[in-house]
Amino acid sequence: xxxxxxxxxxxxxxxxxxxxxxxKNSFIVYAVGTRxxxxxxxxxxxxxxxxxxxxxxxxxxxxxxxxxxxxxxxMRNEKSIDLLVNNAGVAPKERNDxxxxxxxxxxxxxxVNLKGTFFLTQLVANTMIEQVEKGKSSGIIVxxxxxxxxxxxxxxxxxxxxxxxxxxxxxxxxDRLATYGINVYEIRPGIIDTDMTSTVKEKxxxxxxxxxxxxxxxxxxxxxxxxAVLAFALGLFPYSTGTVIDIDGGFHIKRL
Ligand SMILES: NC(=O)c1ccc[n+]([C@@H]2O[C@H](COP(=O)([O-])OP(=O)(O)OC[C@H]3O[C@@H](n4cnc5c(N)ncnc54)[C@H](OP(=O)(O)O)[C@@H]3O)[C@@H](O)[C@H]2O)c1
Numbered sequence: 001x002x003x004x005x006x007x008x009x010x011x012x013x014x015x016x017x018x019x020x021x022x023x024k025n026s027f028i029v030y031a032v033g034t035r036x037x038x039x040x041x042x043x044x045x046x047x048x049x050x051x052x053x054x055x056x057x058x059x060x061x062x063x064x065x066x067x068x069x070x071x072x073x074x075m076r077n078e079k080s081i082d083l084l085v086n087n088a089g090v091a092p093k094e095r096n097d098x099x100x101x102x103x104x105x106x107x108x109x110x111x112v113n114l115k116g117t118f119f120l121t122q123l124v125a126n127t128m129i130e131q132v133e134k135g136k137s138s139g140i141i142v143x144x145x146x147x148x149x150x151x152x153x154x155x156x157x158x159x160x161x162x163x164x165x166x167x168x169x170x171x172x173x174x175d176r177l178a179t180y181g182i183n184v185y186e187i188r189p190g191i192i193d194t195d196m197t198s199t200v201k202e203k204x205x206x207x208x209x210x211x212x213x214x215x216x217x218x219x220x221x222x223x224x225x226x227x228a229v230l231a232f233a234l235g236l237f238p239y240s241t242g243t244v245i246d247i248d249g250g251f252h253i254k255r256l
Pocket of ligand 1: 034087089144146192
């Protein structure tokens with residue numbers, strides 16, 4: 001039977017890359033995005049039209065009712081959830097030094113990246129536990145954090161704090177769910193070419209190609225992240241949980 005996946009933020013960027021690869025590998029995939037009309041995601045929409053196993057759920061993970069809607073829709077249609085990819089995330093609307101960052105921006109970024117991710121994980125985890133208790137297969141959870149989980153950027157501190165929090169969500173749920181055979185993993189992307197980084201393209205071009213910030217001198221692509229998600233999703237790491245994989249062109253290596 002085809003395995004069933006939820007990919008939050010699966011309509012654009014990294015999430016869409018994950019959706020494409022999972023669908024190609026025979027998963028039934030529910031992509032979550034906030035826009036009511038799928039037409040607002042032209043590339044995703046075109047892909048969905050040609051792939052019956054790609055579905056769309058309009059939901060904002062910040063909102064409890066919407067999170068319930070995600071789980072109810074998938075359970076009603078498929079009767080199980082085998083994989084949750086917590087990918088949806090936002091950057092601050094405006095980059096501001098931490099000496100000027102506003103409470104509003106902190107609430108927005110933590111509301112999506114941290115609170116939304118935590119409570120959707122809680123909801124799906126409880127659903128997966130019920131599945132295990134009924135003798136069905138256990139699930140897998142993959143969190144998409146960031147190099148910002150442990151790298152300081154003083155002009156988007158709220159984003160760094162939210163991603164450090166996502167890394168703790170990985171540890172907490174890996175620990176709590178191990179007894180049920182539900183493994184939890186984390187992928188830490190580096191600089192990936194998506195809408196999120198389009199506003200700082202010149203800055204990162206300079207860092208990558210002229211300043212040598214990365215051992216592997218290129219932008220990351222959504223496909224780079226998707227391949228790691230697929231390896232976890234296929235169950236190729238059965239004796240690992242709470243494991244973090246850096247997909248960052250070697251950014252995390254301390255260099256002299
Ligand atoms: N790009 C990078 O360099 C980079 C590096 C490290 C980590 N990351 C992380 O990777 C993830 C994906 O990033 P990306 O670059 O692909 O971002 P992106 O291009 O901005 O896409 C974000 C996706 O998340 C969805 N989303 C945003 N807020 C949501 C909410 N409240 N509820 C449901 N869906 C929501 C968006 O849908 P809508 O269009 O409906 O808003 C969109 O599908 C994020 O968690 C990001 O922090 C990115």
